[in-house]
Amino acid sequence: MPATDVLRLERLAISELSGVELTLAPAEILCLSGASGSGKSRLLRAVADLEPHGGKALLGDLDQASLPAHEWRARVMLVPAESHWWADSVGEHLSQADPADLKALGFTPEVLDWQVARLSSGEKQRLALLRAISREPSALLLDEPTANLDDATTRRVETWLVERIRERGWPTLWVAHDAAQIARVANHHWRIEGAELAEVPTWT
Amino acid sequence: MDVIQLAWWQLALAALMVVALAGCTAAMRLGMSRSLLIAAARTVIQLALVGLVLEALFAAERLVWVTLMALGMLLIAGREVMARQKRRLLGGWAFGIGTVAMFLSSFTVTVLTLTVIIGPEPWYRPQYAIPLLGMMLGNTMTGVALALDRLTDTAWRQRAVIENRLMLGQRWQEAVGDIRREAMRSGLMPMINAMAAAGVVSLPGMMTGQILAGSPPALAVKYQILVMFTITLGTGFGTLAAVAVGSRRLFDGRQRLRLDRLSAPKA
Numbered sequence: 001m002p003a004t005d006v007l008r009l010e011r012l013a014i015s016e017l018s019g020v021e022l023t024l025a026p027a028e029i030l031c032l033s034g035a036s037g038s039g040k041s042r043l044l045r046a047v048a049d050l051e052p053h054g055g056k057a058l059l060g061d062l063d064q065a066s067l068p069a070h071e072w073r074a075r076v077m078l079v080p081a082e083s084h085w086w087a088d089s090v091g092e093h094l095s096q097a098d099p100a101d102l103k104a105l106g107f108t109p110e111v112l113d114w115q116v117a118r119l120s121s122g123e124k125q126r127l128a129l130l131r132a133i134s135r136e137p138s139a140l141l142l143d144e145p146t147a148n149l150d151d152a153t154t155r156r157v158e159t160w161l162v163e164r165i166r167e168r169g170w171p172t173l174w175v176a177h178d179a180a181q182i183a184r185v186a187n188h189h190w191r192i193e194g195a196e197l198a199e200v201p202t203w204t
Numbered sequence: 205m206d207v208i209q210l211a212w213w214q215l216a217l218a219a220l221m222v223v224a225l226a227g228c229t230a231a232m233r234l235g236m237s238r239s240l241l242i243a244a245a246r247t248v249i250q251l252a253l254v255g256l257v258l259e260a261l262f263a264a265e266r267l268v269w270v271t272l273m274a275l276g277m278l279l280i281a282g283r284e285v286m287a288r289q290k291r292r293l294l295g296g297w298a299f300g301i302g303t304v305a306m307f308l309s310s311f312t313v314t315v316l317t318l319t320v321i322i323g324p325e326p327w328y329r330p331q332y333a334i335p336l337l338g339m340m341l342g343n344t345m346t347g348v349a350l351a352l353d354r355l356t357d358t359a360w361r362q363r364a365v366i367e368n369r370l371m372l373g374q375r376w377q378e379a380v381g382d383i384r385r386e387a388m389r390s391g392l393m394p395m396i397n398a399m400a401a402a403g404v405v406s407l408p409g410m411m412t413g414q415i416l417a418g419s420p421p422a423l424a425v426k427y428q429i430l431v432m433f434t435i436t437l438g439t440g441f442g443t444l445a446a447v448a449v450g451s452r453r454l455f456d457g458r459q460r461l462r463l464d465r466l467s468a469p470k471a
Binding site: 049050051052068069070071073074075077078079080082083084085087129131132135137 | 209318365367368369370371372373374375382456458459460461
């Protein structure tokens, strides 16, 4: 069943950014861009409650502060630009992986037996996305989810991600650099300029 | 007991040989004759002072003095635990966690050993209490320092892994679990190795001393076994407690990894 909760940020403040007000409807993708060092990643980290910050974040009626932090993060899941793995094999990180998802990302189920040490950065990135969504979150925070991928794979992963987001109804905050990608996936596009967050018109 | 007396001039002969060694190292430009001589001098001064203190302590045989001496030893051990960590918890936590962990484990085990197992009269009799506690603290200190150093240093290096695990919705205990186990293991390892090698590779110092002092080897062995066990208990529980509290302190109330609570290593 698709999620129906809205992700809302109220006067969220982290480092230079302050008073961030955003509302993301279910299945809505909001792309976030800005110069490197402008605080995109830290904003995502604040939404996931990984850094001390001001203001509020809400998922539906649930206040971030009202839930134990690990439960909030299990719902509002952040996928960082660079993934990290702690066990030896891929399968130990991904207990239930849908074969259809594996196929869509260009893997066979044997990937679960692979050693993490032999994964390329692109493979790690795709598997990290799969690892995150296999935990069934209620909202997604994606930090440059296709940064280490070639063009063809980028399109493939993008299509798969957008499909899943629409199907499961996850409100999604997606940090992206590439204008073409933003045009393809975003319902809304906001840009960080200095200490301000400003909406950029899109054609959807 | 018929121990052969040692006169100071006899020690001076041994000291002369240390000076000869220092001469050799100087000739070979190892650059350590100075620290060798200073360390040798410190041994003489520190042990002579402790000898005086112990003489007074043994003569008085008062609980207050034994307790004061024990507390002094504990505080110095706590300082040492702190000094041996590369990245230590700020705000007195490095000292506090180490000291409290050693206090809980070493003191409890020592008092239990004295009252329940050895049973001298009175139970705090300094001949038994002080050497026992000294050996406990010396070893517990090593274990706790190793474990805390391992914990904070690994957490620092593996920051990204820990945070990625948090992002996936794991509790802090789970996210730092591997590191915590690793740290506890490194604290316990020296004692396990020492027990495994005891008597085969090394003759433990306490037993050697007791035999030199004229007690029958069978009795010395029993005391050594008791001491090894109590040291293991003290080190083990001290390490477990220190790592449990130390790892909790790496996270805040919202289960965020707070490496800003660690000091930067000295260059």
